[in-house]
Structure formats: structure tokens, C-alpha cells
Amino acid sequence: MAKSTYYIPVGPIHPALKEPIRVEAEVEGEKIVKVDVKRGFAHRGIEYMGMKRNAIQTLYLSERICGICSISHPYAFVITAEKALGIEAPPRAQYIRTIIAELERIHSHILWLGVIAHEMGFDTLLFWTWKGREKVLDLLEFITGNRINYSMYMIGGARRDLKEKHIRAIKDAIDYYWKFTEHMKEIFLSDPVYKARTRNVAKVSKDIALKLNLVGPIARAAGIRMDVRQDMPYDAYADIDVRAVVPQDIVGEVYGDAYDVTMVRIYEIEQSLDIIEYCVDNLPEGKILAIPNYVALLAKIRRTKGEAIGAHEAPRGEVIHYLKFDGRDGPSVWKVIAPSYNNINSWGPLLIGAEVADIPIVVAYIDPCMCCNDRVAVVKTKDGNELGYTEIRKKCLEKTEKIRRELK
Amino acid sequence: MTPETIFYSVAFPLLGVFLGLVYKGIDRRISARLTSRIGPPIRQPFWDVGKLLLKETIVPKNAIAWLFNAMPILAFASSLTLLLYIPFGVLKAPLEGYGDLVVILYLLTLQSLAMAIGGFASGSPFSSVGAQREMVLMMSYEMPLATVIVGFALIYRSFSLTTIASTPVWSIVSPLAAFGVLLLFVALLTVTPAELAKLPFDIAEAETEIAEGMLAEYSGRNLALFYLSDAVRGFAMAAIEVVLFFPFTLSSILGLSLTGFALYAVEALWFLLKVLIIYLLAVTLVRTSFGRFKIDQASRIFWVHVNLVALLGLALIWVGV
Numbered sequence: 001m002a003k004s005t006y007y008i009p010v011g012p013i014h015p016a017l018k019e020p021i022r023v024e025a026e027v028e029g030e031k032i033v034k035v036d037v038k039r040g041f042a043h044r045g046i047e048y049m050g051m052k053r054n055a056i057q058t059l060y061l062s063e064r065i066c067g068i069c070s071i072s073h074p075y076a077f078v079i080t081a082e083k084a085l086g087i088e089a090p091p092r093a094q095y096i097r098t099i100i101a102e103l104e105r106i107h108s109h110i111l112w113l114g115v116i117a118h119e120m121g122f123d124t125l126l127f128w129t130w131k132g133r134e135k136v137l138d139l140l141e142f143i144t145g146n147r148i149n150y151s152m153y154m155i156g157g158a159r160r161d162l163k164e165k166h167i168r169a170i171k172d173a174i175d176y177y178w179k180f181t182e183h184m185k186e187i188f189l190s191d192p193v194y195k196a197r198t199r200n201v202a203k204v205s206k207d208i209a210l211k212l213n214l215v216g217p218i219a220r221a222a223g224i225r226m227d228v229r230q231d232m233p234y235d236a237y238a239d240i241d242v243r244a245v246v247p248q249d250i251v252g253e254v255y256g257d258a259y260d261v262t263m264v265r266i267y268e269i270e271q272s273l274d275i276i277e278y279c280v281d282n283l284p285e286g287k288i289l290a291i292p293n294y295v296a297l298l299a300k301i302r303r304t305k306g307e308a309i310g311a312h313e314a315p316r317g318e319v320i321h322y323l324k325f326d327g328r329d330g331p332s333v334w335k336v337i338a339p340s341y342n343n344i345n346s347w348g349p350l351l352i353g354a355e356v357a358d359i360p361i362v363v364a365y366i367d368p369c370m371c372c373n374d375r376v377a378v379v380k381t382k383d384g385n386e387l388g389y390t391e392i393r394k395k396c397l398e399k400t401e402k403i404r405r406e407l408k
Numbered sequence: 409m410t411p412e413t414i415f416y417s418v419a420f421p422l423l424g425v426f427l428g429l430v431y432k433g434i435d436r437r438i439s440a441r442l443t444s445r446i447g448p449p450i451r452q453p454f455w456d457v458g459k460l461l462l463k464e465t466i467v468p469k470n471a472i473a474w475l476f477n478a479m480p481i482l483a484f485a486s487s488l489t490l491l492l493y494i495p496f497g498v499l500k501a502p503l504e505g506y507g508d509l510v511v512i513l514y515l516l517t518l519q520s521l522a523m524a525i526g527g528f529a530s531g532s533p534f535s536s537v538g539a540q541r542e543m544v545l546m547m548s549y550e551m552p553l554a555t556v557i558v559g560f561a562l563i564y565r566s567f568s569l570t571t572i573a574s575t576p577v578w579s580i581v582s583p584l585a586a587f588g589v590l591l592l593f594v595a596l597l598t599v600t601p602a603e604l605a606k607l608p609f610d611i612a613e614a615e616t617e618i619a620e621g622m623l624a625e626y627s628g629r630n631l632a633l634f635y636l637s638d639a640v641r642g643f644a645m646a647a648i649e650v651v652l653f654f655p656f657t658l659s660s661i662l663g664l665s666l667t668g669f670a671l672y673a674v675e676a677l678w679f680l681l682k683v684l685i686i687y688l689l690a691v692t693l694v695r696t697s698f699g700r701f702k703i704d705q706a707s708r709i710f711w712v713h714v715n716l717v718a719l720l721g722l723a724l725i726w727v728g729v
Contacts, residue, residue, distance in 0.1 A: 006533045006536055006537065007533060008533045008534065008537065008618075009533070014619060015615050015616050015619050016616040016617065027533075027537065030537070030540075030541075030703060030704075117699065118616065119616045120616075120699040120700055121607055121608070121610065121614060121615070121616065121699050121700030122698070122699030122700070123443065124442065124443045124696050124697060125699070127443040127444060127445060128443070128444070131444055191699075193608060193698055193699045193701065194699060196701065196702075196705055197699060197700075197701075197702065355702060355703075355704075356537055356617060356618065357611070357614065357617050357700075357702040357703065358702075359617060360616040360617055
């Protein structure tokens with residue numbers, strides 16, 4: 001009998017994926033009938049490393065958790081650390097942190113728009129959106145010294161001040177992006193091919209979104225009004241009335257598909273522009289660090305015993321950090337929850353019944369960040385048994401021995 | 409067969425391969441400029457082919473080796489044969505009188521078919537999905553393509569390309585039929601990217617979905633042959649469109665009375681310019697300004713919309729002639 005289903009392995013290396021993950025799909029013609037998502041290819045043990053360093057080192061290590069939202073993890077980290085230490089950043093630093101976080105949201109969202117265009121083969125749109133993204137990257141480089149991994153935050157404040165020339169540059173960029181976003185709305189939302197490829201693709205109902213615990217733009221596109229900036233405001237967001245961007249407010253109806261996600265993301269860029277405008281206009285005067293002396297800060301951390309949970313609304317959804325200080329100058333426990341961890345759960349249900357052509361869009365529409373969400377690597381034997389610590393260690397030693405023998 | 413014909417039948421394919429690669433280079437360059445990139449140099453396709461020819465040719469373990477290796481040769485051979493049926497400017501097609509438009513239709517199909525069979529034979533799931541898509545796409549665009557050819561047969565009462573090239577179609581039809589011919593032209597332009605597997609109809613090779621699909625397992629010499637046949641096919645398709653719809657010679661437009669070598673040189677350059685314009689319009693611009701369709705959407709476009717346009721054109725010609 002002829003085989004009626006094909007097994008299509010997407011990943012760990014595949015043109016649709018920017019980072020390693022594996023989607024195993026069984027297809028019948030163009031239709032997917034069975035799907036399995038396997039993660040854990042990008043586990044680097046960052047949390048463990050953080051628990052061996054002091055808190056300031058760990059803060060900059062947390063920037064390296066994610067390649068794109070390199071300010072989201074530090075933001076959640078400083079909020080958590082400040083909560084645990086019982087200090088508060090000076091108002092000016094709070095505003096500066098908010099500005100940087102929102103600039104990052106703009107560049108991350110534009111990046112996603114380019115990626116989703118590329119996934120449907122629309123490379124011209126990719127080049128065009130990424131050309132527009134250069135401006136905010138240049139601005140971030142001008143302010144912080146780096147296009148990515150800004151090293152801008154510090155527990156209890158920010159490391160660099162905004163000068164007059166920075167504020168002028170920010171205002172310039174805001175003007176540019178108001179126009180650019182208008183353009184993007186026209187190009188993405190009214191393009192027939194784009195609509196044909198995204199409407200009713202990767203459709204998440206409110207019910208499923210709640211059940212699967214989806215977060216960020218995906219949950220908002222499904223019509224759930226959730227946003228950490230709205231629900232648990234921190235820093236300058238407390239002064240600004242941030243409202244979650246949901247499709248029912250924009251067009252009056254909710255589909256929860258990739259098209260709605262696009263819409264939510266584009267309107268969130270506008271929201272970010274509003275927030276930055278407010279922050280720049282109302283930037284308070286004063287110092288930018290609560291404890292300017294780092295040695296004193298580390299001493300305070302050493303004296304602190306306590307734990308805290310903090311969250312930040314990253315471009316992809318909520319980032320949650322848990323920290324426990326226990327007499328060391330760094331965290332004795334550090335736990336990170338990244339938004340992609342929840343959002344990748346939606347792949348399975350969304351891919352079943354979808355077409356092969358939808359795989360890249362379903363995979364890309366949550367803007368997955370594999371290295372954010374890989375927390376553990378499980379080693380299995382061929383018959384499916386998990387290997388424990390001692391066995392893995394034994395195997396490591398055996399391998400080392402083998403290599404040593406071969407080298408001789 | 410005269411010695412002249414034999415000379416042409418060697419020279420034409422060589423020239424066609426060269427021009428196909430040059431046009432591919434120009435296409436890549438202009439497409440890059442349209443997306444605000446610098447783009448590769450125009451000779452890049454030659455380097456690509458050279459590199460591919462040097463690389464190792466790998467045959468997957470679970471592929472049907474002879475079929476897998478034969479298909480690139482078949483595709484390349486059919487694309488070269490295709491060139492022999494195209495009147496080049498004022499030159500006659502070398503194989504004129506040995507088969508015409510219908511043969512061209514088959515030769516075009518044969519290349520897509522060779523790629524699809526090669527895809528099925530390579531034993532990779534990506535290639536299989538790609539080949540399935542190619543088959544579906546072929547079934548969709550063959551009908552409008554055939555309609556165009558039937559339309560021309562209605563006008564000329566002949567399938568011969570040289571006959572068509574010698575008298576411009578616009579000069580012998582009534583205004584009503586001329587409108588029909590225009591509709592056929594639109595239909596053929598829409599079919600072109602699908603025939604050449606270019607965006608928005610490169611569904612069978614979708615990079616982000618199925619990792620180049622049918623070509624996923626091809627490498628080295630085999631891939632070079634597919635690359636060459638793709639280049640030649642692009643040139644040939646644009647050339648066919650020029651011959652069918654814009655066979656005007658430069659000397660008839662400007663009223664020049666050139667003879668001998670000058671005539672051939674001027675007309676050849678004029679022909680190449682026309683082909684380039686059609687190529688840029690039908691391939692470069694389209695592939696730069698669209699995203700990829702899904703296979704069912706593409707099928708619907710061809711079966712419903714393009715077919716309607718083509719059949720309407722055919723009906724108008726039938727009434728008008």
C-alpha cells in the first residue's frame with residue numbers, strides 16, 4: 001500500500017527558523033495531521049551561571065538571555081532586585097529606563113514585521129521594514145553606545161543619563177516613526193497577498209489563549225486585555241495610563257489570527273511612540289542612581305535576605321524573574337520565565353489541520369525566542385528513559401577519557 | 409538539413425545559455441536595487457554555475473539514483489531544444505518546420521515535469537511536497553497557457569512561430585480581436601512567473617516552507633543543470649512572448665533599409681531589448697512586489713481568474729477574426 005502521509009521535520013536547522021527548535025509534522029498532501037514540538041536545543045545554563053556571580057555581573061548576563069529583547073530581561077531583573085532590596089530608582093532613571101524599553105519594543109516589533117514578511121516570501125517588505133528599523137538602532141547606539149545589549153540599567157537606576165542632544169535625537173526619531181508606522185499600516189494591513197496569507201491563519205480563540213496561558217501581543221490579538229504595563233504598572237508606566245492594545249478597540253472585531261497580531265504589533269509601535277513622547281516631555285530632573293557606589297550596592301545585597309518576583313512587558317509578552325538573596329553578593333536562586341515559553345505551546349493546536357504553507361507563519365507569528373525559553377536539557381536513552389545526573393556525569397567522563405586517548 | 413541549420417542549432421543553445429545567465433544577472437541586480445540593496449554583479453550567475461560545476465554531486469541514499477541523475481539532464485536538454493524553436497529577431501528558428509507552438513508548450517511542460525519527477529525521486533519529504541505542489545501548479549496554469557496558443561492558432565490558422573513572427577498580430581486582427589489578444593497577453597504574463605517558478609508562484613520551491621522543495625536534495629552538477637535550464641527557460645519564455653505579441657522589427661518602425669550584417673545586428677539587439685523589457689516586467693517587477701501565495705490560492709487564481717481572462721480573450725478573437 002502506498003504511504004499516504006509524509007513526515008516533515010522542521011528544524012532544528014530550517015530556513016523558517018532563526019533559532020533551533022524542532023517541529024515534527026506528519027502531513028497528508030498539504031494538510032498537517034500530527035505534530036510534535038521539541039525544544040531544548042539552545043539551553044545554555046544561564047540561570048546556573050547567574051547563581052555563581054554577583055548581582056551586577058548577573059544583570060549584564062541577563063541581557064544575553066535574549067538576542068533581540070536585550071533590555072527586557074535586565075528590566076525584569078532590576079525591578080525584581082529592587083523589590084527584594086527595598087530600594088527605588090530615582091524618578092529620572094525610571095523615565096530613562098522606560099524610554100529605552102519602549103525604543104526596544106519599536107525595534108523588536110519592526111523586526112518581527114520583517115520576519116513575518118520573509119516567512120511568506122515577501123523579501124521586498126523585509127528589506128523595507130528593516131531599513132526603517134535602522135533608525136531606532138542608530139538612536140539606541142547613540143544613547144547607550146550599542147545597537148544591541150545596551151548595558152543601560154543598574155539595580156536602583158540607570159547607568160547613563162539622557163543629555164540634550166539625545167533628547168533631540170529621540171524627538172527626531174519619533175517624528176520619523178509616526179510617518180513610518182502610517183506607511184506600515186498601509187502596506188501590511190491593506191496588502192491583498194499579506195491578508196490572504198495571514199487572515200484565519202494561526203487563529204487563536206480567547207478560550208484557547210486563556211487555556212494555553214498565552215501572553216503578550218498574541219493574547220491581546222485574541223482579545224484579552226492583558227499587559228503588565230497596564231495590570232502591574234512599574235517605573236514611568238505608573239504615571240502613564242497604558243491600555244492594552246486589542247483588536248476590538250481598533251477595528252471592532254476579533255479574529256485572533258496572524259493578521260490581528262500584525263495589527264496589534266503595528267498599533268503598539270504607535271503606543272510606544274506616545275509613551276516615549278510623554279517620557280521625554282516630562283523627564284524629571286535629578287540623579288539617576290539610588291546607590292551610586294557599586295561596592296556599597298553589593299554590600300547591601302550581601303546583607304539582604306529575601307526574595308521577590310518582578311515582571312516586565314517585553315515586546316513578546318511578559319518576562320518574569322524570581323530572585324532570592326541569601327547572604328551572597330548575588331542571587332542564590334534566579335528563575336526566568338520568558339514569554340516564548342508560553343507562546344510556543346500554541347504551535348501544536350494551531351498546526352493540526354493547517355497546511356504546510358502555514359508552518360512558517362504559525363512558527364513566526366509568536367516571534368519565538370528559543371534561547372529565552374530553553375531552561376533545561378533532558379538527555380534520553382534510545383528506549384526513552386531519562387538519564388539522571390550521575391549517569392550523565394559518567395558518560396561525560398567516559399567521553400573525556402575517549403578524547404584523551406584519541407589525542408595521544 | 410543544410411550546414412547553416414546545423415551551425416545555428418549549435419550556436420543558438422550556446423547563445424541562449426549565455427543570454428539566460430546574463431538576464432538572470434540583470435534580474436538579480438535590478439531586483440536588489442528595487443529593494444534598496446546593491447546586489448550582486450551581473451556576472452554572478454556565471455560564477456554560481458562555475459562553482460556548482462566544481463562541487464561534489466551528492467545522491468541521497470534513499471533516492472532512485474538513475475532517475476534522480478537523469479532529470480536535470482532532461483530538463484536542460486528540453487530547455488536547449490526549446491531555444492531551437494524561437495525565431496531570434498529576423499533570423500528563422502533553426503528547427504522551423506519540425507514542430508511549432510504546440511511543441512514549445514510540451515517542452516515547457518517537460519522541464520517542470522522533469523523537476524517534479526526529480527523531486528519525487530530524491531526521497532526527501534521536502535522534495536515530495538514540493539513536487540506535489542509543482543504538479544498541482546502545472547495543472548492550474550497549463551489551461552490558460554493552452555488557451556493563449558489556441559487563440560493564436562485561430563488568428564493565423566497555423567501553429568508556426570515564424571509565420572507569427574513575420575506578421576505582427578495587431579496588424580491582421582479587427583479591433584475587437586485585438587482586445588482579445590490583449591487579454592491573452594495579460595493571461596500569459598500572469599502565467600510567466602508560475603511557469604518559471606518565480607514569486608509569487610514559487611510555491612514548489614518555497615524556501616521558508618519546504619527548504620527549496622524539489623531542489624532540496626540536488627547539489628553540484630545536477631543543481632547546475634537545473635540552474636542553467638531555469639535561466640534558459642526564463643529567457644525563452646520572455647522571447648516567446650516577444651515573438652507572439654511584439655514581433656515589430658526596428659527597421660519597419662523607423663523605416664530603415666538595412667541589409668546584410670547591419671540588419672541582423674540591429675535587429676538582434678532590438679530583439680534582446682524587447683525580451684529584456686518583457687523579462688523585467690513579467691519576472692523582476694512581479695517577484696519583487698509580491699509575497700508567496702499558498703498553493704490553493706494560486707490554483708484558484710489560475711483556474712478562476714486567469715482562465716476567465718484567457719477564455720474571454722479567446723471568445724473575442726473567435727468573434728473578431
